[in-house]
Amino acid sequence: MSSNVVYAIVKAGGRQEKVSVGDIVVMDRVQAQAGDTVELPALLLVDGEKVTSDAEKLAKVKVTAEVVRDAKGPKITILKYKNKTGYRKRQGHRQQLTRLKVTGIK
16 A cells, blocks of 8 residues: 555545545535535545544544536436325436535645
């Protein structure tokens, strides 16, 4: 393993993502315009061979990302059906997403 690898596990939307500087992350919609800077809370930081998971030290870590653009997820179809009653319901959904580019881990 190379000794200068820096990455962080951040909370993005309802999920956790592994990010390093320059990565593009797709997460649930954030209320920000394209070009705005967003700060993501770090849950774990790996700086070379050193791994930081202490909450007090992670409070000082800043993971910044720039909003690239808003997007929509793939269309999913929801079908509900009940046998012998004639009940059928069809519904579609596209998740609202935001594309972020990680600009710094400090």
